[in-house]
Amino acid sequence: MATPIKVGLAGFGNVGSGTYSILKRNHSLITQRAGAPITVKRVAVRNVDRVRKLVDEDVAVSSDWHDLVTDPEINVVVEAIGGIEPARSLILAAIDAGKHVVTANKALLAEHGNEIFKAAEEKGVNVALEAAVAGSIPIVKALREGLAANRVSSIAGIINGTCNFILSTMRDTGRSFDDVLAEAQRLGYAEADPTFDIEGIDSAHKLVLLSSIAFGVPVNMDKVHIEGISRLEAKDIKFAEELGYRIKLLGITKYTDYGIELRVHPALVPMRRLLANVEGAMNAVVVKGDAAESSLYYGKGAGSEPTGSAVVADLIDIARTADANVSERPKMPTTQHNPGAKDFADFGDTVCSYYLRIPVDDRPGVLADLARIIADNNISIESLIQREAPQKEDSTEVILMTHSTIESLMQRAIRTMQQLKSVRGPIVVLRKEELQ
Amino acid sequence: MATPIKVGLAGFGNVGSGTYSILKRNHSLITQRAGAPITVKRVAVRNVDRVRKLVDEDVAVSSDWHDLVTDPEINVVVEAIGGIEPARSLILAAIDAGKHVVTANKALLAEHGNEIFKAAEEKGVNVALEAAVAGSIPIVKALREGLAANRVSSIAGIINGTCNFILSTMRDTGRSFDDVLAEAQRLGYAEADPTFDIEGIDSAHKLVLLSSIAFGVPVNMDKVHIEGISRLEAKDIKFAEELGYRIKLLGITKYTDYGIELRVHPALVPMRRLLANVEGAMNAVVVKGDAAESSLYYGKGAGSEPTGSAVVADLIDIARTADANVSERPKMPTTQHNPGAKDFADFGDTVCSYYLRIPVDDRPGVLADLARIIADNNISIESLIQREAPQKEDSTEVILMTHSTIESLMQRAIRTMQQLKSVRGPIVVLRKEELQ
Structure with a gap:
């Protein structure tokens, strides 16, 4: 039998509210697919008054995330706060209380994933992270399950919508980076402080998670070579175009003879490749495997319901398999490389x-x-x-x-x-x- | 604990040999991911002598598929024969013997799926069909699991590589359909009798499976409006191009107010859409859901190892979940529409x-x-x-x-x-x- 899920939801911003909306709107469909109902029992948020009006009466709302951990009925905590603290403390406390965790927090997992995955493995609970990489695109599931027969050799992805929007617009209009960034900020595609996005750090967070899943190595942000797009000039985009290429900010990880490459930088991609034709704020990831050869996964990389779609997919998976032995669920590497996995490559190589x-x-x-x-x-x-x-x-x-x-x-x-x-x-x- | 899998493999052509190669080459990786070893124990083929030389000594090879069903050690039968008989009899016998089934046989499932899925449900075994739709692309998993939070509204796919190769080449070269078909036959992209491919029947087979999975309705080939590409003229491809469109053979299924559409026909797709840029023999499927919005899945739709990749992914899934209660696994609709699902639409609507x-x-x-x-x-x-x-x-x-x-x-x-x-x-x- 599938396990009924009582969710403790931390945060009710973009991702939290999208998750709540989907669970409510598609409740009967989700119950049917999960084999059991999935219900939000509690929400923990800073502004209780605001959220109290947005959720049903039977959902408890409080300002203390500890309430999610101490409620014995809650079996899954959805962390939708973002940032390092208190997200890290909440997740570790939830794991310690034997609860499964679903999170969209790439920064946290990229920086503290090894600690979190180790704690989860010891407790026999899931830390599900589909929403942490490329929003709605089920790329984590594709890597772990859909392509499980494959020895993956490389992953290359457009995994930051802000940068792709800026680069697409620079190409379409010939305008400068600063000018287009300002427009992206006006349209809400870029944050007031856009550093994480435009300097490639957000892409690097997602890349180390993809690399970890594909190659069975611990997350390690120190090993990523990171270059952003802030110094890109319109004329290089134009020259590249004349030569038959488009410039995209790519996250690239490759399994090579000299180790595992991890790099984020603008790259010229031949125009005929599908990846070169990914426009606007969309995300796409190309995976190469020894059996499947090349495959590509494309969709919304951000947004309330697209990210919520990934959170709820993880909840449905947990409902389906919560009773199964943990050895039957794909595991994240923790502090050790999986047997036989190579070390990280030097960027110079x-x-x-x-x-x-x-x-x-x-x-x-x-x-x-x-x-x-x-x-x-x-x-x-x-x-x-x-x-x-x-x-x-x-x-x-x-x-x-x-x-x-x-x-x-x-x-x-x-x-x-x-x-x-x-x-x-x-x-x-x-x-x-x-x-x- | 995961369940060790002993495979009975029926057929050793394109799909069967690819499956065997992957299981052998990536054995340790697959064991690690599945949580238990997956081994081919028996092969049933027409030409025993040919295959005896191609497989390891400890694999039993015989010409009678009943040997796969009667061997009590075999817990999964991989049907890689193709066609209706004896594939149908083998699958029904395997189910009756309590074995899980993995198949790439879209024609059989599209024509006889309801009977097969019903038998499987009654026996509590899986009929896994990732390989039956779009080869290496994990689209079945994406629809059932990755997008499980979504009410899907439409699917549109390039799901026949032969047709896409012909249409891409007609566009690139301006040549006629007959001329390019002959080339495709020389290159091995089209069969000697290409009817199933070029008349859209193969696409329709895959489309009814996608529709069945997404909308919870039984397979029903009679409800598909099918037009192929054999009467397409080079000049229409050229005119479409001038108007900003590319012509693709699409399989389309939509959930509408007037019922579920099921249609296969050449369609003009705006050039800026990613789907319009899928070239050569590649496949791609666009799915629209209410939460994830638009997503696309692209890869090799045929070929020995690409299709084998999907077969082995299904085997790994079965190893992971064979001990779990069957209610925890996604089910295929059988003879009944799922509650609330609409009827099929009239094509005229x-x-x-x-x-x-x-x-x-x-x-x-x-x-x-x-x-x-x-x-x-x-x-x-x-x-x-x-x-x-x-x-x-x-x-x-x-x-x-x-x-x-x-x-x-x-x-x-x-x-x-x-x-x-x-x-x-x-x-x-x-x-x-x-x-x-």
Whole structure:
């Protein structure tokens, strides 16, 4: 028999209210699918008066999250507070009380997941996290179950809607980053302090969770190379477009001979790839496995009900399997790599191909100097294009695309080129992901 | 504890051999994820000698599928024979013997699913069918579990790789259907008798399964309106492109006020939609739910290991949950609609917008006649374009796009237009799917 679920809901903002709405609106459908009813019994929020008016009379509302933990009838706590504290304390207390936990809190799991997953394993309860990665998209389930037959080799995802909205709009309109960011803030797509989004930190949080699930390694934010989109210039988006690429902020994790790569950075993606055509605030994740080959999962990465959809899916799963032995549920790695899993790679070892934009003097010999430095570092050039000189008559820009090489070699070549007298300013470096 | 699985594998063609390869190559990984080992114990095939050389010594190979059913150690039968018989008899016998069944056989399930799902429910065993729809894509799991919180309103999918390869190639090259079909047959993308694929029957098989899962209704092939791609002309692909659309063979099922739509036909999809950019032999399915909104699932829809990936995922799920009560596993509807589910819609009630290509005399008054007939049927015109007259000097072609209307009204208007003396030949009718 399935287990009736009494939910203790912490937080009634975006995710909490979406979860509540879905559970109420689709109650009979959800009961049928879960095999038992799922009901919110208690809500813990800061502003009790506001939420008291928004929920049914039989739902208890209080301002103390401890009430969710001490209520013996509550068997699942949904953490929809966000941030590190008190979310961490609540989750650990709920686990300690033998309750399952459902959370959308990627920042917390990326920073403190090992502690939380270990506590859950010891207590034999679930920490379900579908809502923490890519909102409505059931990518955690796809990785753990749908693709369970596969040795995954790589994941590449557009996992921050704010950045994708900004990049799509920059491309569509030719406007600058600052200008589009301001619009995104007006439209509510970007926060007043957009740092977490635009500097790639939010993407990195989700990426370490995906990597942990796919490769059986503990979460480790220190191992992620993170570059955001705040220094991207409209002209690079335009040049990339002319060369047949779109620029997307990707979270990439690969299982390679030299270890597990973890990196977040803007990347040129060939226009014909589906991932290059993901527009606006949408999310998408490409997974490569040895049997399924390439598959892609696309949907809303944020929003009240899209994220609530993932929370409720986790609740239904728990209702279905709460009575089953915990060994039958997919586990998160905790402090140990799974047997046979590789260590994390050094970023310098990353194999990649590159787009460089190099501001140079417009005079004979400059291209030859650049080409020689590239060759000296054993890098092969795919194309080298001199752009029309913009304002200044004696300067121009060179767009240089390389074949696959090693990050540390590329960086050395860039340092050397940067020292040339004929190089007039900072070289812009972007990576390409062919996603073949 | 998870349950060790001893598989009886029927068939060792494309799907059977892929399943076997994956189980062998990723054995330790699969054991870890399933919580117990999954091993092929017996194979039943027509050509014992061929397969005896391909599998390990400890695997029994025989030509009689009854051996899979009578072996008491076998707890799961994988049916990878295809076709109706003996697949149907094998599956029913396996169920009767209390064994779970995993199958990739969409034709069988679409035609005889109600009988099979009913037998399975009575015996308390699984009939797992991830591999039957869209190969490697875990769409069955997404619908049943990942999106379980949602009231699904529509599904639209490219679920036949052969047709998508042909349509992509026709668009890329401007070549005719017959020409590209011949190439597809040479490349192995199309069978010697391609009828099932190109006439939309294979898509319909998968569509009724998707509809059954999403809406809780029995499978019913008789309710599907089916049009294939064999009469599509290169010029319509070109005209659609000029108007900002790509033509895809879609399987569409919608939950509407007038019942559940089930239809397979070529459709114009706006170019900016991700689904319009699915190229070659790939599959993709768009699902709309009330909470998750729009999501898309993309991957290989066929092939030995991609399909095997789905078979093995089902085996892992069975290993994880075989000990759990059957009520905790998602069920297929059998002969009854789920409570509250609507009946199937009449095709004539379908709400759709249309593309018409009308060969007409090149003389004054013709456009006015067409526009009047459209207006008389309460249909509103979105655009009406007269193409350059091709060969004959006194004839031309009109492309007419409508706003949303009702199929039966459109058909009546077409019949009336077809009777005009100024209409020179059959009117080409295609439907648009905006996928908004």
